[in-house]
Amino acid sequence: MEPLHIASAILVFGGTFFMVVGSIGLIRLPDFYARLHAAGKPDTLGEILIVLGLILYEPFSFITVKLFFLSFFILVANPTATHAVAMAAYKRGLIPWRKEHR
Amino acid sequence: MDILGLFMIAGIFVAVSIVLDLYRAFSGPTVFDRVMAISVIGTKTAVIIPLIGFLFERPGLFIDISLSYALLNFVGTLVVAKYLERGELWSPYT
Amino acid sequence: MEEGAQVSMRNILIFKFLVLFVFWILLSVWALDHNYPGQFNAIHIAQGLVASAIVVYVLRELILHGEKIHVKLFRAVPYVFWELWQIVLANIDVAYRVLHPKMPIDPLLIEFYVPYRGDMTKTWLANSITLTPGTITILVEGQRFIVHALDKSFADPLLIDQTMQKKLMHVFMEGENDSTS
Numbered sequence: 001m002e003p004l005h006i007a008s009a010i011l012v013f014g015g016t017f018f019m020v021v022g023s024i025g026l027i028r029l030p031d032f033y034a035r036l037h038a039a040g041k042p043d044t045l046g047e048i049l050i051v052l053g054l055i056l057y058e059p060f061s062f063i064t065v066k067l068f069f070l071s072f073f074i075l076v077a078n079p080t081a082t083h084a085v086a087m088a089a090y091k092r093g094l095i096p097w098r099k100e101h102r
Numbered sequence: 103m104d105i106l107g108l109f110m111i112a113g114i115f116v117a118v119s120i121v122l123d124l125y126r127a128f129s130g131p132t133v134f135d136r137v138m139a140i141s142v143i144g145t146k147t148a149v150i151i152p153l154i155g156f157l158f159e160r161p162g163l164f165i166d167i168s169l170s171y172a173l174l175n176f177v178g179t180l181v182v183a184k185y186l187e188r189g190e191l192w193s194p195y196t
Numbered sequence: 197m198e199e200g201a202q203v204s205m206r207n208i209l210i211f212k213f214l215v216l217f218v219f220w221i222l223l224s225v226w227a228l229d230h231n232y233p234g235q236f237n238a239i240h241i242a243q244g245l246v247a248s249a250i251v252v253y254v255l256r257e258l259i260l261h262g263e264k265i266h267v268k269l270f271r272a273v274p275y276v277f278w279e280l281w282q283i284v285l286a287n288i289d290v291a292y293r294v295l296h297p298k299m300p301i302d303p304l305l306i307e308f309y310v311p312y313r314g315d316m317t318k319t320w321l322a323n324s325i326t327l328t329p330g331t332i333t334i335l336v337e338g339q340r341f342i343v344h345a346l347d348k349s350f351a352d353p354l355l356i357d358q359t360m361q362k363k364l365m366h367v368f369m370e371g372e373n374d375s376t377s
Contacts, residue, residue, distance in 0.1 A: 013112060035126070
């Protein structure tokens with residue numbers, strides 16, 4: 001394989017790893033606010049890494065521009081959506097989980 | 103191994119992570135958990151669609167669908183979050 | 197854009213129009229696939245112009261309204277790269293905490309005030325907090341921020357050092373001239 005393709009595969013699998021980790025965190029973490037950490041961040045980075053890998057795989061064309069647009073949009077939109085859901089939960093009075101100190 | 107095969111394996115892994123998210127969407131204790139899980143599933147779908155497009159060697163068409171899907175997912179999450187926060191979608195005072 | 201360009205109302209409208217029109221071109225006109233030829237003709241471009249103008253007119257008060265923005269582009273670029281690096285660090289941290297068998301988390305809510313006045317600055321700060329390690333913005337009300345942190349060690353940079361607030365203040369020139377009321 002060409003070196004560019006190897007770099008592309010590494011980026012795509014890095015993004016996949018972070019997405020799977022985000023899903024595991026979504027299941028394991030104890031409460032809603034802690035799950036938000038596993039929902040917002042790994043998704044953003046995973047999406048950006050996978051899209052970067054696809055950009056490296058594709059020779060430069062209009063597809064590159066569209067993929068870059070997609071990546072930029074996710075970078076802006078994903079934290080905003082996370083914040084919207086968090087604010088809704090906070091205003092409805094959901095109480096965060098605390099570790100018991102003894 | 104062909105790189106398209108690697109893309110297919112990556113897509114399968116992302117699909118497995120979507121199944122894991124479905125558990126949280128199905129059995130979330132609060133409704134916010136479900137909204138968050140559905141939002142995450144939408145983001146991951148917007149990633150899978152370009153991968154499928156490269157597998158079918160028609161990426162131009164699939165990336166358009168992916169862009170539209172990401173936009174709709176974002177707007178839908180915002181609308182549901184606003185509705186859950188206020189109990190109404192439109193009020194004349196804000 | 198040299199000396200902290202003040203973006204006026206008209207330029208914001210033109211900017212929104214250009215973003216919408218570029219998106220239209222990306223989605224419908226500029227498709228060079230041989231299976232799916234794009235419609236690069238006058239009718240589709242005119243449709244895009246009319247649709248973008250209508251959307252900008254209808255949503256003219258929705259976003260970035262009634263606010264003067266001071267931004268220095270050559271200060272914003274290093275901040276964006278620093279932020280991308282912070283995203284990578286944040287994900288490694290989340291991966292460590294999730295995959296650790298005992299899950300070393302001790303979540304807490306913290307609250308602090310920022311000296312900013314511009315909405316744009318607060319939006320950047322909220323999104324940056326969400327993307328940096330261990331913190332998520334819960335509520336923004338006026339100048340009050342409520343942040344959920346996964347551990348006590350992540351709360352200290354926001355409460356004591358305030359590096360991110362200072363960096364953003366540097367980018368958006370808040371506090372450097374007093375005309376931004």
